[in-house]
Amino acid sequence: xxxxxxxxxxRDTHGEDILxxxxxxxxxxxxxxxxLWPEVALSLRDDNRLGFDFLNCVSGVDYLEPDPKKxxxxxxxxxxxxxxxxxxxxxxxxxxxxxxVPRWRDDAAGQLPQVPSxxxxxxxxxxxxxxxxxxxxxxxxxxxxxxxxxxxEDWEGHPLRKDYEMPLEYHGIRGR
Amino acid sequence: xxxxxxxxxxxxxxxxxxxMGPQHPSTHGVLRLVLRTDGxxxxxxxxxxxxxxxxAEKIGENLTARQWVPYTDRMDYLAGMNMNLGWAxxxxxxxxxxxxxxxxxxxxxxxxxxxxxxHLVGMGAYGLDLGTFSPFLYAFRxxxxxLDLFEEVCGARLTYSYLTVGGATADFPPGxxxxxxxxxxQFVPVIDEYHALLTTNxxxxxxxxxxxxxxxxxAIDYGCTGPVLRGSGVDYxxxxxxxxxxxxxxxxxxYEVICQRAGHYPKDQEYPPVPIEAVLGDCWHRFYVRMLxxxxxxxxxxxxxxxxxxxxxxxxxPMKLNQKLPKGEVYLETESPRGQMGFGLVSNGxxxxxxxxxxxSCFCNLSVVSELCRGCLIADVPAIVGSLDIVMGEIDR
Numbered sequence: 001x002x003x004x005x006x007x008x009x010x011r012d013t014h015g016e017d018i019l020x021x022x023x024x025x026x027x028x029x030x031x032x033x034x035x036l037w038p039e040v041a042l043s044l045r046d047d048n049r050l051g052f053d054f055l056n057c058v059s060g061v062d063y064l065e066p067d068p069k070k071x072x073x074x075x076x077x078x079x080x081x082x083x084x085x086x087x088x089x090x091x092x093x094x095x096x097x098x099x100x101v102p103r104w105r106d107d108a109a110g111q112l113p114q115v116p117s118x119x120x121x122x123x124x125x126x127x128x129x130x131x132x133x134x135x136x137x138x139x140x141x142x143x144x145x146x147x148x149x150x151x152x153e154d155w156e157g158h159p160l161r162k163d164y165e166m167p168l169e170y171h172g173i174r175g176r
Numbered sequence: 177x178x179x180x181x182x183x184x185x186x187x188x189x190x191x192x193x194x195x196m197g198p199q200h201p202s203t204h205g206v207l208r209l210v211l212r213t214d215g216x217x218x219x220x221x222x223x224x225x226x227x228x229x230x231x232a233e234k235i236g237e238n239l240t241a242r243q244w245v246p247y248t249d250r251m252d253y254l255a256g257m258n259m260n261l262g263w264a265x266x267x268x269x270x271x272x273x274x275x276x277x278x279x280x281x282x283x284x285x286x287x288x289x290x291x292x293x294x295h296l297v298g299m300g301a302y303g304l305d306l307g308t309f310s311p312f313l314y315a316f317r318x319x320x321x322x323l324d325l326f327e328e329v330c331g332a333r334l335t336y337s338y339l340t341v342g343g344a345t346a347d348f349p350p351g352x353x354x355x356x357x358x359x360x361x362q363f364v365p366v367i368d369e370y371h372a373l374l375t376t377n378x379x380x381x382x383x384x385x386x387x388x389x390x391x392x393x394x395a396i397d398y399g400c401t402g403p404v405l406r407g408s409g410v411d412y413x414x415x416x417x418x419x420x421x422x423x424x425x426x427x428x429x430x431y432e433v434i435c436q437r438a439g440h441y442p443k444d445q446e447y448p449p450v451p452i453e454a455v456l457g458d459c460w461h462r463f464y465v466r467m468l469x470x471x472x473x474x475x476x477x478x479x480x481x482x483x484x485x486x487x488x489x490x491x492x493x494p495m496k497l498n499q500k501l502p503k504g505e506v507y508l509e510t511e512s513p514r515g516q517m518g519f520g521l522v523s524n525g526x527x528x529x530x531x532x533x534x535x536x537s538c539f540c541n542l543s544v545v546s547e548l549c550r551g552c553l554i555a556d557v558p559a560i561v562g563s564l565d566i567v568m569g570e571i572d573r
Contacts (some may be wrong), residue, residue, distance in 0.1 A: 124399030
């Protein structure tokens with residue numbers, strides 16, 4: 001199935017809130033509002049025409065320009081994107097899907113933004129969502145085991161955030 | 177399974193938590209498994225990873241695309257060439273750049289030699305996991321020869337950074353192809369030794385056949401890839417089913433995806449038969465797929481050498497270190513020896529990526545371990561973990 005057909009199939013079932021972006025360079029993607037994500041995920045997997053049985057990857061991208069001199073040059077507001085790469089082994093097509101959330105929930109620093117977990121739809125998401133939580137700082141609601149996975153459990157902060165600062169010291173080990 | 181159940185009924189003891197690793201030699205690096213055991217029977221396995229986390233993705237946000245290449249071969253350090261290739265292709269996909277034909281065949285030669293070297297370690301180390309030391313030495317004997325070949329093209333034996341954005345850092349030195357050919361001629365008969373040492377070894381079959389059953393549905397659900405997925409009978413290989421920029425590399429090559437179809441592996445009359453105890457999706461099949469891929473890779477290297485000789489022009493000069501990237505985002509997966517290695521890249525138009533992402537194949541392959549080990553014996557845990565052929569450097573990044 002071509003990208004436009006996939007988008008149309010999703011729109012037919014879930015309405016016009018599903019946006020598609022086709023840039024000149026690189027992969028095209030679909031944007032899904034966080035609250036629609038659980039049902040969209042189910043129909044992506046279970047709809048016979050879509051058949052996305054395989055979740056390749058979940059990644060988080062932080063959009064924040066830490067350098068105050070460059071802030072004026074960027075054309076976006078600070079936000080976080082959770083990116084899902086899906087493919088269908090049966091039908092052989094691929095899809096990139098994004099969920100855009102604010103950097104902090106209710107703009108309160110320290111309150112992690114929330115995205116519904118899809119670990120129940122694709123088991124791959126279990127560890128990948130933990131990794132995104134650990135490194136980028138997105139909380140996946142409904143995840144069976146939302147713990148850090150790569151960093152130690154008592155680590156502070158989320159290293160792949162653009163404003164992350166390396167701790168000076170961790171259990172007596174010099175950080176810098 | 178019947179033995180496991182008998183023991184469970186006969187000697188039921190208190191539950192115990194046993195730590196396996198992070199230093200345990202059969203855990204392929206620093207993997208820590210916490211086993212909940214009831215006598216000899218494992219009821220739960222909880223993997224703890226991250227001991228080798230080196231923030232590779234964060235480093236990628238601070239270097240230019242070509243400068244990150246050396247960091248990629250430190251991910252899966254047993255298949256550094258294939259990691260370099262994955263990242264190089266992802267960047268080339270963003271730049272919409274096609275490597276010249278000669279460079280394409282050069283890459284196939286290198287990538288498939290890397291696959292052989294990696295599967296040899298996988299095979300030898302698997303023998304170690306199961307308590308037999310000699311296959312390891314036999315495997316390393318041949319692997320050394322591949323490393324010698326690699327050393328000659330790029331100077332390094334482990335962390336190559338040879339395939340890079342734009343092509344490769346150098347062309348093959350004079351006389352290299354002949355040496356490579358001599359190696360292959362010598363290597364083909366050696367494979368029978370491996371089959372005698374492990375594949376058809378009665379003890380090896382007893383330890384691996386019917387152990388750690390992974391169904392095709394579960395493999396897909398957990399995102400398992402590579403030999404782990406094909407060992408469960410799923411006919412999927414990115415060299416054939418991947419994105420055009422990657423599959424075009426293998427265009428015109430004659431090979432068949434190694435996986436059991438209708439009870440048969442491709443050309444299986446040439447290999448030892450599948451033992452009757454083996455069930456599709458068990459440790460033995462995963463091992464067998466790797467062994468057949470070694471033979472397949474030899475064929476691919478031979479074809480690639482012929483094509484390389486027949487083509488002329490550039491081998492693909494590397495791009496400038498500070499080459500500006502176009503604004504955009506890409507994600508590309510390639511078939512590395514351990515599975516589908518994905519590299520993602522978000523660029524804001526400068527030379528330094530805004531975000532560099534590495535999707536590890538072993539990360540997903542390992543996540544299925546708690547399902548596979550449920551209800552098995554403690555001694556089977558190394559057999560199952562070893563059959564997944566994980567490299568912690570890639571999992572923790």
